[in-house]
Amino acid sequence: MAALSLTRRGVLLGAAAALATTGVAKALTLAEIKKRGYMTVATEDDYQPFEFTKDGKPTGYDQELLEMFKKSAGFEVRQDIIPWTGILPGVTTGKYDAAVTAILVTQERMKTLDFCSPVVESIDYYLKRKGDKKIRGIKDLNGLSLGVEAGSAMLKMLPQLDDMLKATGGKLGKIVSYQGYPEAYQDLALGRIDFVVNTRLSLESIAKSKPDTFEIGEPVSKPTYIAWAVVKGNSELLATLNAFLLGTRKDGSMYALQKKWFDTTFEHMPEAPTADV
Amino acid sequence: MIPHGIEVLWEQRDAMLAGLATTLAIAAASAACAGLLGLLLFALLISRIRAVALGLTWLIDLMRCVPFMLFCYLIYYGLPSFGIVIGNLMAGIIALTIYNAAYIAELLRGAFAALPREGIEAGQAFGFHGWRLLVRIILPPVLLSSVPMLGNQMVQIIKDSAFLVIIAVQELTFAANEIQATYYVPFASFVCAMLLYWGLCLAVEGGVRAVVAMAEVRR
Amino acid sequence: MGTGDYLALAAGAGNTIAISLLAIAIGTPLGLGLALIRWGRVRGLDGVVATLVSLLRATPAVTLVLLVYFALPTVGLEVPRFAAGVATLTLGSMAYNCEIWRAALLAFPRDQLDAACAFGMPRGLRFSLVVLPQIARAALPALVNEMTLLIKVSPAVAVIGVTEATRAAVRIGATTYNPIPPFLVALAIYVVVIGFFVATQRMLERRHRAGLFA
Numbered sequence: 001m002a003a004l005s006l007t008r009r010g011v012l013l014g015a016a017a018a019l020a021t022t023g024v025a026k027a028l029t030l031a032e033i034k035k036r037g038y039m040t041v042a043t044e045d046d047y048q049p050f051e052f053t054k055d056g057k058p059t060g061y062d063q064e065l066l067e068m069f070k071k072s073a074g075f076e077v078r079q080d081i082i083p084w085t086g087i088l089p090g091v092t093t094g095k096y097d098a099a100v101t102a103i104l105v106t107q108e109r110m111k112t113l114d115f116c117s118p119v120v121e122s123i124d125y126y127l128k129r130k131g132d133k134k135i136r137g138i139k140d141l142n143g144l145s146l147g148v149e150a151g152s153a154m155l156k157m158l159p160q161l162d163d164m165l166k167a168t169g170g171k172l173g174k175i176v177s178y179q180g181y182p183e184a185y186q187d188l189a190l191g192r193i194d195f196v197v198n199t200r201l202s203l204e205s206i207a208k209s210k211p212d213t214f215e216i217g218e219p220v221s222k223p224t225y226i227a228w229a230v231v232k233g234n235s236e237l238l239a240t241l242n243a244f245l246l247g248t249r250k251d252g253s254m255y256a257l258q259k260k261w262f263d264t265t266f267e268h269m270p271e272a273p274t275a276d277v
Numbered sequence: 278m279i280p281h282g283i284e285v286l287w288e289q290r291d292a293m294l295a296g297l298a299t300t301l302a303i304a305a306a307s308a309a310c311a312g313l314l315g316l317l318l319f320a321l322l323i324s325r326i327r328a329v330a331l332g333l334t335w336l337i338d339l340m341r342c343v344p345f346m347l348f349c350y351l352i353y354y355g356l357p358s359f360g361i362v363i364g365n366l367m368a369g370i371i372a373l374t375i376y377n378a379a380y381i382a383e384l385l386r387g388a389f390a391a392l393p394r395e396g397i398e399a400g401q402a403f404g405f406h407g408w409r410l411l412v413r414i415i416l417p418p419v420l421l422s423s424v425p426m427l428g429n430q431m432v433q434i435i436k437d438s439a440f441l442v443i444i445a446v447q448e449l450t451f452a453a454n455e456i457q458a459t460y461y462v463p464f465a466s467f468v469c470a471m472l473l474y475w476g477l478c479l480a481v482e483g484g485v486r487a488v489v490a491m492a493e494v495r496r
Numbered sequence: 497m498g499t500g501d502y503l504a505l506a507a508g509a510g511n512t513i514a515i516s517l518l519a520i521a522i523g524t525p526l527g528l529g530l531a532l533i534r535w536g537r538v539r540g541l542d543g544v545v546a547t548l549v550s551l552l553r554a555t556p557a558v559t560l561v562l563l564v565y566f567a568l569p570t571v572g573l574e575v576p577r578f579a580a581g582v583a584t585l586t587l588g589s590m591a592y593n594c595e596i597w598r599a600a601l602l603a604f605p606r607d608q609l610d611a612a613c614a615f616g617m618p619r620g621l622r623f624s625l626v627v628l629p630q631i632a633r634a635a636l637p638a639l640v641n642e643m644t645l646l647i648k649v650s651p652a653v654a655v656i657g658v659t660e661a662t663r664a665a666v667r668i669g670a671t672t673y674n675p676i677p678p679f680l681v682a683l684a685i686y687v688v689v690i691g692f693f694v695a696t697q698r699m700l701e702r703r704h705r706a707g708l709f710a
Contacts, residue, residue, distance in 0.1 A: 085458040095569040151458030182670035342690040346651035439556030467563035478554035
């Protein structure tokens with residue numbers, strides 16, 4: 001078993017997390033995981049560019065970070081790729097030890113989950129059809145129908161967009177909740193909805209792969225952080241994951257991956273995630 | 278954990294009930310349309326014109342090999358390739374209507390085949406032809422004997438409406454899934470949805486029994 | 497559609513067939529078991545089985561698969577994804593099969609049973625030699641019909657992420673924005689598989705009507 005190298009900061013983070021109140025006791029602690037020999041993680045099945053399938057193999061920013069973690073973990077890491085709506089409930093009820101997927105850090109979620117060190121910074125943007133003259137700025141979004149993923153933080157953050165629209169005398173139109181973003185993008189292309197709200201990084205990915213169909217608009221939310229999560233109180237596992245993540249920051253491998261997948265790096269993220277939302 | 282689930286469900290009851298209402302509305306609308314379309318198809322199925330009857334039989338057989346979920350996707354994501362773009366609610370009702378109309382036509386035909394020939398021949402001897410033969414002589418016994426199977430089909434429509442969650446229709450299963458994804462209460466949420474579907478089906482079965490009882494009295 | 501896409505569809509078809517066959521293989525005898533419990537009027541269990549069957553027959557496959565996969569772990573029952581799909585289809589099929597077997601059992605002539613008793617046949621032998629062969633023949637067309645219904649409902653497992661034929665087709669369509677070709681291939685796959693079962697059912701019904709069976 002590889003020796004776990006905990007940096008001082010990792011230890012401090014772990015202690016801070018341990019001070020948090022304990023939550024559901026069903027998830028396995030680090031010691032139990034080591035005894036069992038493997039750890040279970042859940043990943044979303046189609047959320048570009050964080051995790052998705054290409055030619056039958058899972059790939060993406062989170063996926064590559066996870067591959068690096070698997071090498072250094074010292075125990076087996078079993079990955080289950082499932083739809084978004086099953087991931088967070090799966091972690092809080094103990095079905096999975098960790099959710100290794102792009103989760104937006106919100107105050108509501110921090111009540112039941114412990115977030116790892118952030119993997120990216122994010123702002124929600126809107127995506128529209130290329131050449132759609134109806135939408136030239138945020139105030140044109142007034143009353144138009146929009147698509148968003150069911151049960152997502154993007155859905156929760158829509159009131160921020162609503163506030164922006166109210167300031168110019170408008171309001172949000174019809175909200176269509178999809179089981180996953182690919183269906184939302186497809187409907188946007190077909191004209192059933194007028195715009196899709198998602199994190200800027202995901203939107204850039206789809207806009208890049210289909211530049212003739214889509215174009216990105218403007219920010220519709222305040223900046224937030226994206227991080228992996230474990231159930232609240234699972235402090236040692238959190239510490240292990242954080243040690244790994246902070247290590248990738250130190251040796252630059254995280255920033256290299258960010259450059260690869262997002263064309264930009266986020267070098268000033270805090271070590272512990274925070275949320276305004 | 279389960280008491281907590283029930284607590285959350287009670288707080289979110291509006292969302293769950295809204296989903297139930299949507300399911301009911303979709304099922305009722307689709308059932309009515311499927312019934313009418315099914316009757317029309319049945320009339321064509323027993324038509325004297327062999328080409329029509331044979332062609333339609335073929336189509337209905339093909340339809341019975343298609344999973345409803347795939348059919349739903351075909352209507353919603355496939356039709357736009359031919360220039361027809363419809364909203365998700367409309368697409369769902371259309372898919373449910375066409376799909377179940379095929380089954381209803383088939384089951385009416387089965388009931389018709391089981392009818393004693395004498396009644397129809399007597400009707401024809403008395404000068405009933407075409408439409409009048411169909412409506413006054415054929416349909417009453419066919420419909421009456423089909424009531425339990427039509428009730429079954431109604432239950433099938435209610436269950437198939439759950440598939441519409443894949444095209445973002447906010448019916449009961451969608452509501453249950455959204456509640457559990459936001460508040461992490463999967464057990465309470467889905468058991469509640471299950472019990473609500475059960476209630477709907479028991480209501481349909483009760484209705485079928487009442488209709489059959491009424492029919493017995495009339496006879 | 498590229499070769500990668502065709503391979504994905506083939507893999508999806510494989511999953512559909514595997515899940516369906518497993519659910520059929522397990523659900524048919526389980527349905528018989530439940531029907532026997534009700535036929536034997538086992539005290540206490542009779543009501544439980546009747547309620548369970550009624551509940552399962554009323555539950556949509558999509559809702560049931562979400563419950564089995566996401567909710568059962570919270571009460572201690574961990575189920576891996578493929579198994580959850582098979583379990584869901586099995587549960588639904590088992591409930592319908594129970595009613596089919598029960599109808600066959602109820603139509604079974606009592607005098608044969610009485611004759612077997614008069615000959616001193618033990619219960620197990622009575623069942624396997626006298627009852628089972630005949631009710632199996634009587635129930636077969638309806639059982640095969642139920643098998644086709646199971647296959648038609650199998651895409652429901654896609655909502656928990658199992659990549660069966662329909663989901664494979666939808667995925668391809670969602671990236672190419674040209675969904676018709678993969679949909680048509682998936683359609684062809686289902687028509688072939690279900691068509692096989694329907695043809696079998698038709699053949700069985702014809703032989704039944706011709707009186708080749710008791």
